[in-house]
Amino acid sequence: MATAAADARANVGDRPTPGFDWPRALAGLAGLVAVGMYSVQYFSRPPLLLDEARLSLDIAGSSWIGLTRPLGYDQSAPLLFLWAEKLVTLIGGVNEYSLRLLPFLASITVLPLLWLVGRRVIGPPGAAIALGIAAVSPLLLQYCRQVKPYSLDAVVALALVWWALDWLEAPGDPRAARRLTLAGVVAVWLSTPAIFVLAGVLLALAAAPGAQRPPRPVLAAAGAAALFSFAAAYLWIYRPAEENPYIRHFWEDSLLTLWRPGLLARAWQGTREVVWQTFFGGATEPGAPGTLQLAVDLGSAPFLFLLAFGMSRLARWAGAMRAALLYAPVAVAVAASLLGKYPLAGRTMLFSVPFLMLAAAAGGLGLVRSFPPARRPAVAGLTGVCLFGSPVLLDSWLARHRAFESIPEAARTYRERRAPGDAIYLFAEALPGWTFYTTDWRAPDTVRLARMARLASFGGPAFENAPPRSHAIHDEGDSLVYPLWGGHEVVGLSHGAQWRHGVGLTGAAPDTNWMTNEGRRIRAAADPAVWVLTLRSRGLGEGLRGATGLCPTDLLEGMDYTLARMVRPMTPGACGSPRVVRSAAEADW
Numbered sequence: 001m002a003t004a005a006a007d008a009r010a011n012v013g014d015r016p017t018p019g020f021d022w023p024r025a026l027a028g029l030a031g032l033v034a035v036g037m038y039s040v041q042y043f044s045r046p047p048l049l050l051d052e053a054r055l056s057l058d059i060a061g062s063s064w065i066g067l068t069r070p071l072g073y074d075q076s077a078p079l080l081f082l083w084a085e086k087l088v089t090l091i092g093g094v095n096e097y098s099l100r101l102l103p104f105l106a107s108i109t110v111l112p113l114l115w116l117v118g119r120r121v122i123g124p125p126g127a128a129i130a131l132g133i134a135a136v137s138p139l140l141l142q143y144c145r146q147v148k149p150y151s152l153d154a155v156v157a158l159a160l161v162w163w164a165l166d167w168l169e170a171p172g173d174p175r176a177a178r179r180l181t182l183a184g185v186v187a188v189w190l191s192t193p194a195i196f197v198l199a200g201v202l203l204a205l206a207a208a209p210g211a212q213r214p215p216r217p218v219l220a221a222a223g224a225a226a227l228f229s230f231a232a233a234y235l236w237i238y239r240p241a242e243e244n245p246y247i248r249h250f251w252e253d254s255l256l257t258l259w260r261p262g263l264l265a266r267a268w269q270g271t272r273e274v275v276w277q278t279f280f281g282g283a284t285e286p287g288a289p290g291t292l293q294l295a296v297d298l299g300s301a302p303f304l305f306l307l308a309f310g311m312s313r314l315a316r317w318a319g320a321m322r323a324a325l326l327y328a329p330v331a332v333a334v335a336a337s338l339l340g341k342y343p344l345a346g347r348t349m350l351f352s353v354p355f356l357m358l359a360a361a362a363g364g365l366g367l368v369r370s371f372p373p374a375r376r377p378a379v380a381g382l383t384g385v386c387l388f389g390s391p392v393l394l395d396s397w398l399a400r401h402r403a404f405e406s407i408p409e410a411a412r413t414y415r416e417r418r419a420p421g422d423a424i425y426l427f428a429e430a431l432p433g434w435t436f437y438t439t440d441w442r443a444p445d446t447v448r449l450a451r452m453a454r455l456a457s458f459g460g461p462a463f464e465n466a467p468p469r470s471h472a473i474h475d476e477g478d479s480l481v482y483p484l485w486g487g488h489e490v491v492g493l494s495h496g497a498q499w500r501h502g503v504g505l506t507g508a509a510p511d512t513n514w515m516t517n518e519g520r521r522i523r524a525a526a527d528p529a530v531w532v533l534t535l536r537s538r539g540l541g542e543g544l545r546g547a548t549g550l551c552p553t554d555l556l557e558g559m560d561y562t563l564a565r566m567v568r569p570m571t572p573g574a575c576g577s578p579r580v581v582r583s584a585a586e587a588d589w
Contacts, residue, residue: 023124027131031111034135041145042104045096047406050464050536051075052099052147053432059085059147060094060441061449068236072453073432076241079233080190081149094441099147106151107144110134113158114354120165121318121326122362129361129387130354138281138391139346139353149191153351156191157329159183161355164201164325171205171214177222184226188233193333193342193351198226200329208321242341246458250465253502254343256334269502270337270344272300277346278353279303279360281391284346285504299390307356310363317362326355345501360387405535407433410563413556414531415485417565423481423488423525425518427544428464430535430561431456431491438484448482455480455491464536466494472512477521490525492518497538510540519547526550526568535561551575 048056054073059082062071067082084102092098114134118127134140143150163183167176180201187194202223205214213219241247256267273284276296284296315323330352336342364383371379407430414424426434435452439445455462461477473493480491495518496511522530522544530550534541541562545552550566555578569575 021124023128026128027115027124030128030132030135031115034111034131034140035108037135037141038104038107038144041141042097042100046145046404047408048096048099048147048433048436049405050429050432053407053436056094056099056147057432057436057449057453058082059099060089060436060439061444061446061453062086070240070244072457074244074246074458076192076238076244076247077149078188078190078192079237080186081152085147100145103146103148103151104144106155107140110140110151110154110158110354113155113162114357117158117162117165117354118358118361120162121322122314122358122365123317126314126317126358126361126365129364130357133279133357133360133387134354136388136391137278137353137357139277139350142277142281143347143350148347150347150350153191153193154354156187156194157197157351158354160187160194160197160201161325161329164205165322167214168205168208168212168321168325171208171212174218177214177218181222181225184222185229188226188230189237191351192238193329193348195226195230196333196336196342197329197351198223198230200327200332201325202226203332204321204324204328207324212321244458246463246465249467250500251343251345251502253500254345254348255340256337256344257340258338260340266502267344270349271304272296273346274344274349274353274356275300275303275307278356279387279390285502303360306363306367307359308363309366310359310361313366314359314362326358330355343501404559405433405561406558407533407535407561408437409558410434410533410556410561411437413563414533417554418485418487418531419529421487421527422529422531422565423490423527424484424531424533425490425492425522425525426462427492427532427534427537427541428456428462428494429537430533431462431464433535434489434533451482461493462491463494465498466496467498468496468507469511473514473517475520476517478524481525488525490521490530495540497540505538508538515540515543515547518544519549522548522566523550523568526566529553529565529567532564532566533561534563537562552578554579556580 055071055075055077057073058067058071058075064083064086067086068079071077081102085099088098088101092101111131111134115127115131118130140151140154160180160183163176163180167173167180170176184194184198187198202219206216206219253266254270256263256270269284269286276282276284276299280299286293311323311327314326333342333349333352334344337344342348364387367383368376368380411434418424431452435449435456439449454460457463458466461480477491477493480493481488482491493514495514497508498506500506522532526548532545532548534544537544545564545566548566549569551569552564552566552575554565556563557580564578
């Protein structure tokens, strides 16, 4: 049955047009560019980042049943994602390729789904532009190679909206109803924000005018099935994470929570992060230089106007109901954040990013069409530069710089160059990655894995993002020394320079006496030498090495990490220049 919305959709490019099919050509080019960039990130096999290592330790070190319990290292992920990751590591081994395969494939799957959904709501021209935006989006590029479920969230959201469109176009079709119902039951176990997408599309379908609205009893049954499945997933998987004190504290200032002061500031911080990371790329956390903060504000504001304009164009071209299916899930997620249940941030809102790209595409297309034909090429060129050119610099930088936290390089250097009896001191941030890369996953030392998880989780003495202490440190951590490879590993104490999302560093300086105490511990381990591994040291690494009173003889420096071999000076205070094992540029794979 043809509808006014379908006719409007045909007007923006659904009908065949003679001549060169530029939308399909642009979509094909965008897909090739995106797959190429994703493949570079994936196949270059960069080392696991800190959060990836934390989650990977749970995946590799837990049983199938163990993954149904609260995870170590204060992590959380949907159960089916964890089980899929577990299955891949059992087949392909515990390595970066296996762990990142699912996010990589999910990121690629976003591309055809975005094209298919886009064609149905704004036609091939708008869908092609949206796919071009997706091809250069730094946010999608960032999570195509991280052991995190965020790219899968986007796949699930697009699939649910696709099936919701089927039901909207055939409200009396029982097969369309069954597809969305069954998909919803499974989706909440595969993607945390899937419940927002389901709630949004079902509410939108329930609000449809009579001819487009599915039968209310069938809608109610679909909603009840999704709610029952989500209740089980929430009680079993999600609630323990929500009640985790560290996770709650970390995200507290990214929750819009109505009854907390500073709502408008938090809303702007979260909104601009989503917009900036999607269309420009880069950090937006408070504490960055004022010029950068101003650039983020000035860059995000016009894109918000473009998105609003695009949503209005999309509603006109595709019809209000199709637009509601795209943006009601975003509204539900924001409502959950207002109730203090879901953080507003780039990664957590990645499920909504394809819908924002469709709005940006519609806005750009609508802007061009609002000008006389003679001026459209110039306006189209300028709009294209804004939509596609903004993130290119960051994308090219990411293509060149991939080994940010090269723990495996540090581990290899230590194993090859250490002398009998050498110890290694592990800065708290380095502990998860070091544990992952120094474990023989063919026969893992389960006692060591459990010990490291206990030490490096919230409340443990080596938790890397612990809040500042309320007291000075005196002679702490002497027992945190364990045998390793004929020497010892000295586990570093947390320093108290905590970082929180939406806030940044809550204190740039370490706890009182932390550096003195850790310097003492490192000096005591120098028998004959001690290696000091720092990661994300926030400027503390150099000061820590200076506090030891030891001399560096070998130095490996890379992006975000340093490994130094330290020995007692032959003459007090006399140290020569260390031998640079590998420069920062060489260490960056």
